[in-house]
Each structure stands twice: as structure tokens, then as C-alpha cells.
Amino acid sequence: MNSIIGRRIIFVEESTSTNADLKRMAFELDEGSVLRAARQTCGRGRFDRSWYSDHQSLTFSVLLRPHLPVKFMPLLLIYPSVSLAKLLHSRQIPAGLKWPNDVKLGGRKIGGVLVENTVKDGKKNEVIIGIGLNVNQSESDFPLELAASAGSIFSATKNRLDQDELFHSIVKQLDQDYQDFILTHNFSQLIEQWLSFCTHLHDKVTVTINGQVCEGVFTGLSSTGKAILDINERSVLIHQFNHFEDKNAADY
Numbered sequence: 001m002n003s004i005i006g007r008r009i010i011f012v013e014e015s016t017s018t019n020a021d022l023k024r025m026a027f028e029l030d031e032g033s034v035l036r037a038a039r040q041t042c043g044r045g046r047f048d049r050s051w052y053s054d055h056q057s058l059t060f061s062v063l064l065r066p067h068l069p070v071k072f073m074p075l076l077l078i079y080p081s082v083s084l085a086k087l088l089h090s091r092q093i094p095a096g097l098k099w100p101n102d103v104k105l106g107g108r109k110i111g112g113v114l115v116e117n118t119v120k121d122g123k124k125n126e127v128i129i130g131i132g133l134n135v136n137q138s139e140s141d142f143p144l145e146l147a148a149s150a151g152s153i154f155s156a157t158k159n160r161l162d163q164d165e166l167f168h169s170i171v172k173q174l175d176q177d178y179q180d181f182i183l184t185h186n187f188s189q190l191i192e193q194w195l196s197f198c199t200h201l202h203d204k205v206t207v208t209i210n211g212q213v214c215e216g217v218f219t220g221l222s223s224t225g226k227a228i229l230d231i232n233e234r235s236v237l238i239h240q241f242n243h244f245e246d247k248n249a250a251d252y
């Protein structure tokens with residue numbers, strides 16, 4: 001199949017947030033367009049948290065129009081994480097995934113994915129997938145409040161990577177996986193691959209449901225990409241909007 005993601009790549013020196021800017025530009029762009037910024041002044045993560053990045057990070061967003069039934073939308077958060085983990089593993093970088101969207105290495109978060117839907121005429125018809133990946137930072141480059149939790153590929157491996165080459169390889173992997181998993185609705189293989197990179201399968205985790213913190217064991221993913229937790233011997237499906245913590249995070 002012809003490539004979709006990366007047919008057009010727009011590079012800007014500065015963006016407030018590539019997700020926000022791509023959303024604004026989407027009406028004049030084809031599916032698969034990518035907006036990459038050297039710097040973000042107001043990068044965002046899940047739960048509207050701010051996302052730290054600098055010139056040693058990759059920050060970019062992809063525009064998709066996937067015609068996916070709404071219940072499968074959570075898989076759009078799972079799929080880019082699998083692409084990132086696969087690509088890093090192909091370079092002997094043993095990244096792991098924490099549900100729903102964290103990329104981890106050496107016990108620290110090195111990347112994340114933010115998926116946002118644009119609703120038009122009552123239909124979810126556009127999806128913006130934003131990816132942030134810390135590539136070449138040293139530990140001391142991160143702000144103090146992230147010092148204990150954030151890392152980069154360099155801080156874990158001591159190998160500096162060519163950011164442009166890495167970016168283009170990630171775009172290629174995203175394109176391949178979009179066709180292999182999403183367009184072909186091959187969700188079971190996507191989930192299988194995600195689980196193979198998961199850092200907390202069968203671990204005790206906590207999740208906040210309606211303001212209440214519950215403890216359970218993470219046993220897998222549902223066919224639509226929700227987390228399955230055993231809580232008091234009941235299987236409970238957890239949506240990506242619930243706060244989720246794995247208790248062994250420091251071990252990975």
C-alpha cells in the first residue's frame with residue numbers, strides 16, 4: 001500500500017503545541033500530514049498537564065481520518081506507543097510501555113502520546129496524534145520537578161542519536177503500523193504487541209475511578225484497548241481517562 005503518514009511533513013522552528021497547531025491547520029491538510037516543531041512553548045500532555053520538551057526532544061503530531069467506530073478509538077493511543085517501542089527495540093533500546101501512553105526506559109518516562117479527536121457535525125472525524133520523545137537530554141537538562149521521573153534515550157543508554165534520522169524512522173514505522181493494524185482492523189495483533197512491551201503485566205496497580213483510588217492487578221487489554229484489572233476478584237475495564245499508577249514503576 002502507498003504510504004499515508006508522512007506524505008507531507010511540515011517543520012516549524014516554534015509551535016505553541018503541535019497538536020493545537022495541527023488541529024487549526026487540519027482543514028487544509030490531507031490525512032497523514034505531520035507537523036514537527038523544533039520547540040514547543042506550550043506543549044501539553046494528558047489531563048492537560050504541561051509537557052516539557054527542548055531542542056533535544058522530538059515533538060510532532062500526525063493528522064489521521066481513520067473511519068474507526070468510536071469504541072475502538074482507545075486503540076489509537078495504543079498503536080503509536082507500539083510503533084515507538086518496536087522502532088527503539090530494533091535499535092537495541094529496550095523501551096517499555098506503561099498503559100495507556102507512556103514510553104519508559106531505565107525506570108524513567110522518555111516519551112508520551114496525546115490523542116485528540118476533532119468533532120465535526122456530531123462525528124469524530126479527525127484525530128490528532130501527538131508524540132513527544134526525549135532523545136538526547138542529559139539528566140541535568142530536565143527541570144527539577146521532573147528530575148526523578150523523566151529521562152531520555154541518551155540518559156539511559158549514553159548514546160546520542162541523530163534526531164532527524166530517528167524522526168523519519170518513527171514516521172515510517174507509524175505509517176507501516178497504521179496500515180497493518182488500524183486500516184486492516186488487525187486489533188488483536190496490535191494488542192498482543194502492546195502487551196509484549198508492557199512493563200506492568202500481572203503487577204499490582206492503582207487506578208482512580210470517580211475520585212476513588214482502587215488497587216488491582218493489571219491482567220491485559222480489552223479488544224478496544226481498555227485496561228483490564230482484577231479488583232477484588234472481579235475483572236474491571238478501565239478507560240484511559242482514569243488516573244493509573246503501576247506500583248513497580250521504579251523497578252523498570
Ligand code: BTN
Pocket residue numbers: 016017018019020040042043044045046047051058059060061101102111112113114130131132133
Ligand atoms: C503524555 O504523556 O501525557 C503525552 C505527552 C504528549 C506530548 C506531545 S509533544 C507533541 C504533541 N504536542 C503537544 O502539545 N503534546 C504532544
